[in-house]
Amino acid sequence: MTPPTPRARPVAPVWLDRALAFAGATAALLSFGLFAWLVWDLARLGLPRISWTFLTGEIEDAGRSGGIGPLLVSTLLILVCCLALVIPLGTGCALWLSEFVRRGSLAARLVTGGVDLLASVPSIVFGLFGMVFFGQTLKMGFSILSGGLTLACMILPILVRTTLSALEALPADLRPASAGLGLTRTTSIVKLLLPAALPGIVVGITLGIGRALSETAALIFTSGYSIRWPSSFWDSGRALSVHIYDLTLNVPQSGAMASSTALVLLALILVVNSAAVALSEHWLRRRHQTS
Amino acid sequence: MNSTGLSRENDAETPSSGGHRTVAASLSVSGLSVHYRDFTAVGGIDLEIPEGEITALVGPSGCGKSSFLHSLNRLTDLIPGCRVAGSIRLSDGTEVTHPKTDVLSLRRRVGIVFQRPNPFPQSIRRNFEIPLKEHGWRKRDIPDRMETVLREVGLWNEISDRLHKSAIALSGGQQQRLCIARALALEPEVILFDEPCSALDPIASGVVEDLIHSLRGRLTVVIVTHNLAQARRIADRAAVFWVRDGIGTIVEHGPAERVFTAPSNPDAASYLSGARG
């Protein structure tokens, strides 16, 4: 017969629990504190300057004073170019992956693999690529067009992934149902699948915009540094993020202006990303209600 | 090496071992109710669970058997919004529902085995080391302890050569026996089973059933089962749960023999005769 085994101590060490709780709380507080500090600094330095004239005025004294009007326009135009390419390309690719090839087939695996690899490419490399491909080979030079198209390549994986998951999340009986009605594949895609997947696509686009807005490295060699009001897509134009970079790197005593610009940029991104979150939550809730 | 059982003699206790168990304990439940926020799942339970016997809890789905069972070792604490009222007293006087009761040592004394086998997805050995260390077993005693209980559940010969392999590579039945061994390793006084066989095939189910039956007399067993034949085969006592006015409660309990052959409550009678449930 085995005697009951002796045990050294009655129960679990409380100190480990305490230590974990303490370390965890410290870490949580630390990360929150650091980010609060960052936002606080930007607001303290940048907020006083923000006004209507700042948002619409031209850059003066290399950026030490004046506004950011032309930059907002350039940024917007870059986004327009970017979306004009990425929306058809991204949704098209996702549609092909979900509707025209079997999942797990070689072609599908190659394309998704390519897209995933694309997502891993550092943004500065997109910059180099855009410079030589759009700028030189396609002769766009330093232009808003070139910058926008480069960004399109960069955010393409985001759009493909979100659209694909939106399409895959559609009810499985939608496709046989439309086939049963004798709809052609094109009709079924345009009239049924795309509208049904639209919320997901919109979320993907919104996320992509957020990412594009925050990008700097891909733009410094493509859309360039010009601070004039852009008059066409072929002009060079400086994006907000590039402005922050340039001020910090090249213009002494411009911290306050950089902070104001950063604050505007952050506000834009915050709005865009919150919209994405709100949209996807709204969409999820509706799906749960209807299903 | 003793391969059939744990000893239950009243040895000299180590002073530091904090209520080290040497005998099975009985449970006495009175006025117990379990609430999920505003919803009362179980109410008005009075039940004596004698030591060393097997008590079977039966009843239709959703009548609160699991809720009741989980309240016996305070697993209900894990569910946000779940509240237990009433009294559950162990034979040494410990009040289970009292907020100051040390739940961790309570759960060591009142072990549980779930419907789905849930070994940790780590090596078989780690599955014993983790809980045994937690309850203060010395590292050098752990291999012996593990071997003892693995022999007891009849797994030792099957798996002694792959103790370092992942526990989830075992078959479902083996996993469930591993979980029982893991619970037994902590030398519990009471062991709770929540439909331990319903995720298993008939053969594995039979093995586990025999195993539970073999625990009889050595520790107190409470088992929830939907298999009335199984309850009949192994139980000393039985309690029938039924939903009355939207609240789950015990409508019939007593010696298994009597409950199964001559139930006095009409609902229990119809359930046991297979008419409903």
Place this chain on the structure above:
Amino acid sequence: MLGLLALVAGGMVLLIVWYLFSNALPVIEAGRLAAFFTDSLWQPRSQRDPQFGVVSMLVASFLVTLLAVALALPVGLAGAVFHRFYAPPVLERWNRRMLELLIGVPSVVFGFWGLMVIVPLIVRLAPHTSGQSLLAASIVLGLMILPIIALTSQAALQAVPPAQLQAAAGLGMGRARTIWSVALPAAKGGIGAGVLLALARAIGETMAVVLVCGNIPQIPKSLFDGIRPVTSTIALEMGYATASHKALLFCAALILVLFTALLVGWLSFRKVESDPGTGGA
């Protein structure tokens, strides 16, 4: 038609690699690739003694990335454990919202803030330096990848099967042991994936680093030495680089891409491998 779009999307990465390669070709053809790794200095524009040593930059890239992860991982993981197991669910939800928004903060903003705030702090710590250093770059980069690591860790902990936690509770295991021996081992894969993701992001990051790293192409001997990672070099020099200098920068970019692709490839390989296993028995 759609197939064509898919081809473009899927082939984009090849196009990029091809362009990098063809622009790097002059270096490779001229047989200068070896100099890339054997030269000790980086002075590609020097007339008398051009040197193309990229090793110091690669070392800098690795060091700053590893340090950043070393700083961010403990903080992010401990924070995730706290929010999952100790904090009330409301706090966890808000924390996740905050992290999701922080992931969107432009890296150039981190770099700018680092130069404004972190660098002066480091100067106070080491008065005879410029403050722009390996340490500064690691801290800023660490801050940038912190939300990634925190979010992925939190998701991994969230995904630990409840049955595992129930099993631990049923065995009378306390919170600490449950976290340490059950939850963390079960979440290991997800946390590792997050770290790899953060590594890939960090090594390719330019803007958070270029403003605070000091831009001195050397192998740092202390935390306070200035460094110059590959990405910073490209960002700073491509503007005026010509001929073989330019080709060299493309070559550096190619190395960078291969490295991140390797990381991400490994990541998806791991995912494929572990997927069947997660189904359990």
